[in-house]
């Protein structure tokens with residue numbers, strides 16, 4: 001990655017760092033003083049398009065280079081002003097200390113996203129979001145989701161049953177299929193498997209063309225009545241019909257299937273009110289969309305990193321052999337699969353599936369000594385901050401051993417935030433970590449994955465951080 005070549009040219013940032021790092025806990029809540037704070041520096045860009053061409057050409061390189069301007073950077077995308085925040089203290093201010101002054105960025109309010117997930121948890125705001133979060137939260141408690149551990153192991157097991165030694169596989173495609181099957185089963189259980197599989201298939205088809213565009217480019221494109229957009233709306237209609245039918249059948253049967261849909265159907269607010277069909281549909285779609293690709297990407301990048309780091313891979317296999325001794329993993333094994341957990345943390349540091357968070361300022365405020373006008377779009381990039389040498393020694397190295405409790409405890413809170421933070425923290429984070437570790441353990445116990453020669457892996461920063469042409473691996477059976 002080209003990141004390190006920019007480090008020497010940032011003396012101002014490094015001089016600022018030590019003082020700021022010490023004061024994380026006592027960070028003052030900044031208010032607007034009598035003298036207006038200055039606007040932050042940033043790249044000029046094209047007179048009309050602003051930084052859009054450069055951003056679309058090389059998204060990750062661009063957001064890395066922008067850090068040369070400092071910890072708060074201003075950039076213009078056509079008519080939209082965006083700030084990039086690189087320092088954990090400033091990220092904490094937006095996401096966690098003062099979240100009421102921010103709503104989700106306009107990219108999440110686009111027609112495309114709204115048509116798919118409506119007013120689901122990811123996109124809703126204010127009182128509606130609060131109520132939905134309150135209703136959905138119990139469905140994600142550790143105890144409730146523990147019932148899904150067996151489903152996760154079972155599907156991983158079925159997948160590898162057809163793997164043949166020495167064959168070349170696209171591990172990213174495998175992981176996408178696997179996590180889709182798992183989310184389908186855990187949301188809808190088996191009784192509606194055909195319908196649910198259909199939803200999964202249609203959904204993964206329709207997000208494909210959009211996922212391959214840079215987010216901000218999409219803001220502009222999505223207003224055009226192109227054939228692709230018309231197709232998208234037709235497919236979305238098909239999904240709606242299926243999901244509404246599943247909800248109606250479930251309401252009619254009155255049976256508790258023990259899946260996420262049953263839990264959402266049964267959820268009551270304090271006044272006894274429940275979710276409407278529309279709200280249930282929006283949440284189901286949100287969980288589909290938020291829950292499967294992110295998890296698949298974490299798994300794919302983890303396999304990619306393991307294949308390139310034989311010493312880590314050896315330790316990983318050693319832990320699986322010690323803890324499991326050849327049997328399938330269960331939930332009870334998770335606390336003992338400590339090194340596997342560190343591997344996942346480190347993989348999500350280097351390849352965060354959600355590589356940026358976006359917010360919009362409701363009222364003018366001040367961040368890091370700079371003025372933030374209302375409606376400014378604010379972006380915070382896990383991709384850059386989680387590779388910042390001020391917080392992570394040898395930031396480009398895949399080094400799971402760094403994740404000791406002391407190290408994690410000494411980090412500024414928002415130096416590492418793959419699941420976001422504050423009130424909008426990922427509701428599925430425990431579910432995801434459970435799934436990732438169980439799948440890694442099930443597969444890693446039986447197979448070793450080596451990168452296929454002549455298939456370079458490159459990154460496509462779309463809605464999430466994808467491998468552009470998949471990740472081809474040669475699978476070899478392990479002797480346990």
Ligand code: HEM
Nearest residue numbers: 121122290291294295298354418419420424426427428432
């Ligand atoms: C490795 C896997 C995952 C990653 C990296 C991830 C990442 C994130 C991030 C960064 C956010 C915060 C977005 C923001 O603040 O703007 C988020 C929110 C969310 N995630 Fe995840 N996620 C993962 C897995 C899941 C799973 C498995 C589910 C559900 C089954 C899920 C459901 C959600 C929902 C519903 C929200 C919105 C929460 C709210 O605003 O109240 N995620 N996720």
